Amino acid sequence: MSMFFSILLSGLITDNMVMMRTLGICPFLGVSKKLESGLGMGLAVTFVLVLASVVCYVLYYYVLAPLSLVYLQTIVFILIIAVLVQVLDIVLKKLSPALYASLGVYLALITTNCVVLFTANNVISQGFNILGAFVNAVAVGLGFTLALLLMAGIRERLDRAALPKSVQGLPIALITAGIMALAFMGLKGLFGG
Amino acid sequence: MNKNELKKAALGGLLQNPVFVLVLGTCPTLAMSGTLANAFGLGVATAFVLICSNVFISLLRKVIPDRVRLPGYIVIIATFVTVVELAVAKFFPALNESVGVFIPLIVVNCIILGRAEAYAGKHGALPSLIDGVSMGLGFIAAISLLGLIRQGLTLAGFGVFSQSAGGFIIFGILMALFNLLIDTVKRRNRRQLFRAGTGGKQ
Numbered sequence: 001m002s003m004f005f006s007i008l009l010s011g012l013i014t015d016n017m018v019m020m021r022t023l024g025i026c027p028f029l030g031v032s033k034k035l036e037s038g039l040g041m042g043l044a045v046t047f048v049l050v051l052a053s054v055v056c057y058v059l060y061y062y063v064l065a066p067l068s069l070v071y072l073q074t075i076v077f078i079l080i081i082a083v084l085v086q087v088l089d090i091v092l093k094k095l096s097p098a099l100y101a102s103l104g105v106y107l108a109l110i111t112t113n114c115v116v117l118f119t120a121n122n123v124i125s126q127g128f129n130i131l132g133a134f135v136n137a138v139a140v141g142l143g144f145t146l147a148l149l150l151m152a153g154i155r156e157r158l159d160r161a162a163l164p165k166s167v168q169g170l171p172i173a174l175i176t177a178g179i180m181a182l183a184f185m186g187l188k189g190l191f192g193g
Numbered sequence: 194m195n196k197n198e199l200k201k202a203a204l205g206g207l208l209q210n211p212v213f214v215l216v217l218g219t220c221p222t223l224a225m226s227g228t229l230a231n232a233f234g235l236g237v238a239t240a241f242v243l244i245c246s247n248v249f250i251s252l253l254r255k256v257i258p259d260r261v262r263l264p265g266y267i268v269i270i271a272t273f274v275t276v277v278e279l280a281v282a283k284f285f286p287a288l289n290e291s292v293g294v295f296i297p298l299i300v301v302n303c304i305i306l307g308r309a310e311a312y313a314g315k316h317g318a319l320p321s322l323i324d325g326v327s328m329g330l331g332f333i334a335a336i337s338l339l340g341l342i343r344q345g346l347t348l349a350g351f352g353v354f355s356q357s358a359g360g361f362i363i364f365g366i367l368m369a370l371f372n373l374l375i376d377t378v379k380r381r382n383r384r385q386l387f388r389a390g391t392g393g394k395q
Contacts, residue, residue: 022223022357026303029219071279074297075271082264111267112301114220121297166372170216174365181358 011139038152046141053137206331232340240329247325
């Protein structure tokens with residue numbers, strides 16, 4: 001049980017993909033302009049993460065490893081992720097057209113969100129079991145959502161700040177993210193690294 | 194293929210710098226620019242995949258059906274990434290130790306898929322090769338610059354710059370400077386054009 005707790009804590013805070021590992025920056029910067037779309041994006045990524053981690057896990061240990069095709073890992077994993085995102089695209093379009101419209105192109109771009117591929121690979125290299133893979137994916141997804149929501153909250157205010165033209169938009173968002181990352185580093189110290 | 198277009202492709206890496214202007218491939222740029230060696234190593238690996246996939250996709254652009262082109266591109270890119278993965282593990286064990294985790298992530302580097310979609314899928318092999326080389330060099334230059342600054346600051350005693358926080362801040366500042374530079378150049382060009390225009394009339 002304590003193992004799951006530590007996986008959860010590290011995914012959420014001390015090893016937060018966006019803040020500590022700087023992965024998944026494109027959606028982090030692209031969809032963090034409004035709180036609602038930030039939340040939708042975070043949950044969509046979490047959903048893909050969980051499915052992708054579990055499917056990749058099963059495929060790796062029950063198909064690739066027995067057939068000694070481990071070197072195909074990258075190709076197989078990315079294809080699985082692409083298919084899952086396509087499925088999500090179809091389902092969302094049907095179930096929640098409003099959310100679908102607000103996510104726009106970033107929904108399809110979950111395929112190229114490096115958090116997903118990194119997590120699927122990480123599950124294998126860390127040697128998690130299938131339950132660990134599941135908890136890890138949930139934790140990473142929630143950590144991503146947390147970072148996205150924090151950023152969206154700040155950016156809604158940043159928009160109204162008077163800034164020099166060359167700093168507006170992405171540069172100030174990146175510098176803000178840097179300061180947020182400092183705060184996350186502080187929390188890492190709190191939990192003993 | 195006219196000369197002008199080739200020249201445009203060759204200058205793409207600078208004027209349309211993938212990192213600072215198009216803001217693609219941000220994740221590896223931030224994650225692997227803690228030291229100059231890592232930044233350069235990942236830059237070269239990415240550029241290699243970019244060049245190979247650009248040429249291959251351009252050669253196959255009439256064979257791949259339009260509706261399944263994205264999965265097709267991704268499989269081609271993933272194949273080259275696997276090649277790089279295996280080659281680095283065999284020949285550069287030290288690099289493999291430090292950036293190994295990030296090599297599979299080259300597949301999802303948006304620069305590569307971006308160039309495939311925006312350029313290689315529509316142009317011939319030679320311009321796509323030039324575009325790949327130019328964009329690849331632009332990426333190597335950008336990530337190495339970041340690596341150089343961050344490692345320099347780390348060595349100067351500011352350990353935070355080897356961490357993610359420092360990466361974000363330096364990247365933000367560099368992007369602001371790049372915006373400023375481009376704005377200044379554009380404004381100067383416009384002024385010159387304006388002067389030349391009025392001069393012609395008189």
